[in-house]
Amino acid sequence: MRERLGVDIGGVLIDRINDDTDTSFYSDNYLKTTAVPGAFDALRQLSERRFGSQIHLVSKCGPRVEQKSREWLDHHDFFRKTRVDPMNIHFCRQRQEKAPICETLGLTHFIDDRLEVLGYLKSVPNLYLFHPTSGEVEKHAQHLDRVDRVESWDDVLAALT
Secondary structure, three states, rough: OOOEEEOOOOOOOOOHHHHOOOOOOOOOOOOHOOOOOOHHHHHHHHHHHHOOOEEEEEEOOOOHHHHHHHHHHHHHHHHHHHHHOOOOOOOOOOOOHHHHHHHHHHOEEEEEEOHHHHHHOOOOEEEEOOOOOOHHHHOOHHHOOOOOOOOEEHHHHHHOO
């Protein structure tokens, strides 16, 4: 079976460190929001070393944030820098809707900053909780036994290469 990686966008690719600044993704300056450190390089390495063209972005958001996300990815030259196929981007409106997308795509690995989301992904055998908030972990702790915690993209590379 071919390995396939799924990656969330907000908090995993687009850094939440900017959330209280004028370069927040939710401000008019959203294109200036920074990427999570190491994300682009790590995805390029994962493409080259393990997953090839089978890296997919799967994100929950509304129509406006979907458009902003697409613009941000283009503005930051994400697809060229990471070698992720631009056709491998999937959006849904509810967190639990990520599960059928992952199942349809046959994803074998998934990285998300929300433990709640990872709890829905029953068809994905390898789950990675990326730099979560303590509140997220406390609220959805029943799912911790199914996930590996990673705090950075260096940790992701260590786990997946």
